[in-house]
Amino acid sequence: MSNNPTGPTREAIGRFLQPRSVAIVGASATPGSLGRNLMTSLEEGQFSGKVYLINPKRPEIDGRPCLASVDDLPEGVDCAVLAIPQSGVLEAVEACARRRVGGVVIFSAGFAEGGPTGRAEQEQIAGIARRNNMIVEGPNCLGFINYVDNAALTFVQSPTKRLGERRGIGIVSQSGAMATVVAVALGSRDLGLSFFVSTGNEAASGVEDYVDFMISDEHTQVILLIVEQFRNPSRFLALADEARRANKPIILLHPGRSAAARASAATHTGAMAPDYQVMRTKVVHAGVCMVESLEELLDVSELLIRCPAWPRGGAAVLAESGSFKALTLDFCESIDLELPSLSPPTEKALREILPPFIPPTNPMDLTAQALVDRDLYRKTLPPLLADERFGSIVLAIILTDKWTSDLKLPPILETLKSLKPAKPVIFAGLDEGAEIPRAYVEELRMLGVPFFPSPERVFRALAHFTEFGARRSKALSVQEKRNLKVTLSSGVMPEYASKRVLAEIGIPVPRGVFVRTLGEAQSEAVKVGFPVALKAQSADLSHKSDAGGVVLNLTDPTSLAAGWDHLHSNIAKAKPGLILDGVLVEAMGKRGAELIVGARNDPEWGPVLLVGFGGILAEALHDVRLLPPDLSTNAIVEELYKLKSSALLRGFRGSPPLDVEAVAEVVARLGGLICARPEIAEVDINPVVAYPSGAVALDALIITKK
Numbered sequence: 001m002s003n004n005p006t007g008p009t010r011e012a013i014g015r016f017l018q019p020r021s022v023a024i025v026g027a028s029a030t031p032g033s034l035g036r037n038l039m040t041s042l043e044e045g046q047f048s049g050k051v052y053l054i055n056p057k058r059p060e061i062d063g064r065p066c067l068a069s070v071d072d073l074p075e076g077v078d079c080a081v082l083a084i085p086q087s088g089v090l091e092a093v094e095a096c097a098r099r100r101v102g103g104v105v106i107f108s109a110g111f112a113e114g115g116p117t118g119r120a121e122q123e124q125i126a127g128i129a130r131r132n133n134m135i136v137e138g139p140n141c142l143g144f145i146n147y148v149d150n151a152a153l154t155f156v157q158s159p160t161k162r163l164g165e166r167r168g169i170g171i172v173s174q175s176g177a178m179a180t181v182v183a184v185a186l187g188s189r190d191l192g193l194s195f196f197v198s199t200g201n202e203a204a205s206g207v208e209d210y211v212d213f214m215i216s217d218e219h220t221q222v223i224l225l226i227v228e229q230f231r232n233p234s235r236f237l238a239l240a241d242e243a244r245r246a247n248k249p250i251i252l253l254h255p256g257r258s259a260a261a262r263a264s265a266a267t268h269t270g271a272m273a274p275d276y277q278v279m280r281t282k283v284v285h286a287g288v289c290m291v292e293s294l295e296e297l298l299d300v301s302e303l304l305i306r307c308p309a310w311p312r313g314g315a316a317v318l319a320e321s322g323s324f325k326a327l328t329l330d331f332c333e334s335i336d337l338e339l340p341s342l343s344p345p346t347e348k349a350l351r352e353i354l355p356p357f358i359p360p361t362n363p364m365d366l367t368a369q370a371l372v373d374r375d376l377y378r379k380t381l382p383p384l385l386a387d388e389r390f391g392s393i394v395l396a397i398i399l400t401d402k403w404t405s406d407l408k409l410p411p412i413l414e415t416l417k418s419l420k421p422a423k424p425v426i427f428a429g430l431d432e433g434a435e436i437p438r439a440y441v442e443e444l445r446m447l448g449v450p451f452f453p454s455p456e457r458v459f460r461a462l463a464h465f466t467e468f469g470a471r472r473s474k475a476l477s478v479q480e481k482r483n484l485k486v487t488l489s490s491g492v493m494p495e496y497a498s499k500r501v502l503a504e505i506g507i508p509v510p511r512g513v514f515v516r517t518l519g520e521a522q523s524e525a526v527k528v529g530f531p532v533a534l535k536a537q538s539a540d541l542s543h544k545s546d547a548g549g550v551v552l553n554l555t556d557p558t559s560l561a562a563g564w565d566h567l568h569s570n571i572a573k574a575k576p577g578l579i580l581d582g583v584l585v586e587a588m589g590k591r592g593a594e595l596i597v598g599a600r601n602d603p604e605w606g607p608v609l610l611v612g613f614g615g616i617l618a619e620a621l622h623d624v625r626l627l628p629p630d631l632s633t634n635a636i637v638e639e640l641y642k643l644k645s646s647a648l649l650r651g652f653r654g655s656p657p658l659d660v661e662a663v664a665e666v667v668a669r670l671g672g673l674i675c676a677r678p679e680i681a682e683v684d685i686n687p688v689v690a691y692p693s694g695a696v697a698l699d700a701l702i703i704t705k706k
Contacts, residue, residue: 008135008205013213016103016135017146017195019078020049022153023101025070025092026083027053029061034083034107034155038143041152045160049151052077070095078102081143081153086110086118089139093125096134103135103205105153111139112201122203129204141200142176145183147193148219154198156180158187163219166192167305170214172207173226174199178294182224185298190445191305194219208235211250215243222304224297225252230279233604237286244287244472249304251289253297254279275602277626282605285628289468299452299461300468306450307424310469311391314338315462316384317363318377319396320370324430324455325363328396331456337463339363340389349383363396370408378415385421391469392424392462396455402435409440416447426462428455484676488704492539496584498700502685505669508696512586518564521585522557528587531555534563535584536571542701547574553588589698593648593658594687597667597697599629599674601681601705607674611636611667613645614687621645629671636664649690662695663688681705 008016022042028035039061042051052073055066067073070080070092080101082092086108096104111122122139129136137144143154147163158180169191173179176198183196194217197210207227214220223243230236243250257276284290291297315337319325332339339362342350350360358367370376377395384393395412399405416425427444429436432453441451452458486501493501496514503509513524514537525532536549544550548570551563564583571578596614601607609631612624623644627636637660640649651657666688674680682703689696 008133008209010213010216012102012133012135013205013209014217015078016137017144017151017197017210017213018149019102019146019151019153021052021077021079022047022049022151023052023054023070023073023077023080024083025054025080027055027061027066028083029058037155037157038081038083038153041154041157041160045150045152047151048149049078070099070101073099073101075100076102079105079153081105081107083107083155086139090121090124093128093136097128097132100132101134103137104129105141105143106136106138106200106203107141107143107155108138109140111203113140122201126203134204136204137197138200139203142180142198144198145193145196147195154196158184161187161193163192163194167221168192168194168219169222169224169301169305170194170210170217170220171196171224171226172199172210172214173197173224174202174207174228175226176200178226181294182226182297185294186301189298189302190442191302202231206231208232208239211236211239211243215239215246215248221248222301223248223250224301225250226255226297227252228255230604233279233282234606237282237605240283240286240288249289249468250287251291251297251300251304252283253291253294257292275604278600278602278605278608281608281626281628284471287472289464291464295457296460296464299457300464302450303424303426303461303465306445306448307392307426307465308422308448309424310472311424311462311466312469313389313391314340315392315394315459315466316340316387316390317394317396318366318380318384319363320366320368320398321430322365322367324396325361325365328363328455328459332459332463335460335463337459337466343387343389346383346387346389350380353379353383362390371404374407374411377412378418381415381419381421385419385423385425390423391466392426393421394426394428394455394458394462396428396430396458398430399434399436400431402437405434405436405440409436413440413443413447416444416449421448424462424465425449426458427451428458429453430455484673486673486677488677488679488702490704491706492542493702493704494537494539494541494581495535495544495700496537496582498683498702499697501673501702502670502697502700505673507666507669507685508694509700510586510589510696510698512584514582514584516582518561521564521583522560524585525554525557525560528585531588532560533586533588534560534567535586536567537581537584538578539581540578541571541575541580547571549574589689589696590691592689592691594689595663595695596624596684596686597663597670597688598685599670599680599683601674601678607671607678609667609671609674611640611663612643613648627667627671629675631668631671633661633664633668636667637661640664656692658690659693659695660690662693663690666695666697679704 026035053066056068058066080096089108111118142156145152152160171179179198214223347360427449444451486504499509511528515521531553534551536544551567554560554563594614598610607629609627609629610624625639640660649658649660684701685697687698689698
């Protein structure tokens with residue numbers, strides 16, 4: 001059953017995508033028309049179900065009878081495709097509901113994307129669908145193709161090779177054009193497709209519904225998504241977790257990384273955690289593999305389908321050029337693809353095999369020796385495959401012409417047949433455009449060895465594949481949930497109130513007291529201990545420093561009195577009429593490394609954390625990472641060491657290493673707070689000062705939902 005109680009069930013989606021009866025509303029004899037193209041798609045696919053043609057102006061088309069209207073259909077047709085103008089769609093949907101049609105495909109555009117009138121009609125269509133438990137795909141979509149049963153309900157003429165016994169890839173895309181491009185490209189590589197679904201405007205069924213179905217579908221092993229906007233993020237995250245447990249990898253291409261973010265809130269966290277990055281953090285944590293281009297979407301899919309296992313470790317590269325070896329080292333470093341050094345036993349074994357002029361390294365330059373010693377691949381591959389440091393092997397081989405292919409590829413193929421590698425082995429031709437007999441490529445693929453015309457494409461795809469495999473093989477490390485009973489006020493909570501909350505959940509803050517008069521300040525400063533800082537406190541003063549609302553290093557009652565006057569004078573000039581809640585008297589802290597730690601409760605994706613190097617340079621440097629809110633302190637430590645400036649954490653130019661575990665504990669406790677209290681919109685702790693022992697939150701701001 002679907003995990004969406006208000007939407008279509010898996011059974012309803014299954015009936016729709018696997019129809020035994022189809023009605024074509026707008027069937028036509030006119031070449032090139034939507035109705036004609038749809039009829040051709042079904043005929044060429046040899047669809048075995050019942051097809052009803054509906055055309056009020058023709059009694060028959062090509063000798064096949066036509067019904068005059070939808071109302072003439074028998075009750076309970078599985079799917080009706082509306083190949084008609086937008087003006088007639090609403091009436092046709094109503095008629096389909098009367099005849100208890102299982103689902104409707106709407107090709108026409110001009111609905112929600114066309115303005116208020118079109119949006120109102122789309123909402124009417126959605127209402128009809130909900131009331132009648134009827135699937136609606138679209139409007140403004142290209143339909144779907146079922147490659148298992150050869151049901152092509154689309155007007156786009158594209159190859160529809162039956163899936164057969166191959167492992168299937170399911171495609172779900174809001175863009176019909178991009179879905180078609182991906183389907184054709186995958187087909188050209190002889191990769192099997194199970195379903196192709198173009199969701200369009202998603203009036204009454206969306207990406208989440210079709211992913212839900214494909215997770216349970218026995219024919220689909222990999223799910224590809226092209227999504228511009230998730231309409232139900234929380235449901236998608238739940239489905240992604242379900243897909244991970246079902247071993248159904250989801251690969252996502254999400255346009256919109258460079259789109260202008262939503263207007264930022266007053267905190268650094270709001271400004272530095274735009275929607276795309278929040279989405280990416282959440283879906284990757286849920287087990288989704290995110291790629292950056294159509295090329296990567298295709299290439300990672302091929303690795304997932306063809307390779308025998310997930311890589312467990314870095315890559316070994318067998319090449320035939322010293323220059324290419326250097327290029328490989330540069331490129332793989334730039335994309336974070338690890339190229340481990342050879343283990344001592346592997347290095348020893350290769351030294352005994354290789355001629356003296358070929359040093360055993362990774363990458364390894366075999367030079368042109370393979371033209372002389374055709375047994376070289378058989379000798380070098382076994383030690384590399386046996387080395388546990390390597391999770392995959394890349395054969396970066398030069399194939400300049402048919403003669404070279406005939407010389408090199410047969411011994412490589414024979415070696416692979418005899419070894420039957422359990423690790424991914426990927427072939428990367430260096431010379432795209434070389435004449436390579438198709439039979440060799442097909443034989444490599446049959447052996448589970450993907451063939452790529454470019455090594456850079458292999459390395460990019462392998463970087464995704466390796467990272468994805470590492471995340472899936474490692475159990476999710478999450479912190480224990482805490483029951484946090486803290487007192488929160490509505491709206492912006494000034495620093496003194498925010499720090500009170502942080503202290504209650506165990507985040508260290510400086511010694512300090514909130515006061516309202518100079519006399520109180522002088523009395524409490526003695527208890528706090530000089531030197532002290534004065535900080536103006538008001539819900540309307542998020543950035544105190546900008547208004548001169550912070551006075552530092554006050555060493556005695558006299559300087560404190562002068563600082564008190566100076567602070568209030570600054571506020572009066574910068575914010576005329578502002579009445580302060582009071583002033584925070586706080587012990588001056590020692591100098592240390594300044595970090596920013598924040599949390600945001602995204603209205604669509606839920607809570608997310610931000611951590612990075614902070615202080616006044618937080619937004620200038622933008623050296624931050626977004627994290628899921630439930631990571632353990634150990635997992636957070638790993639993330640902190642991925643910051644660009646992480647060398648500062650380990651000790652830099654003679655300075656001692658910082659207490660990264662203490663910073664991680666601050667982050668983890670803040671994660672527990674944002675998860676336990678959904679009424680919190682944002683939290684900004686800037687800076688958190690890290691020391692060789694311990695970490696302290698020097699400034700804080702909590703904003704709750706009003």
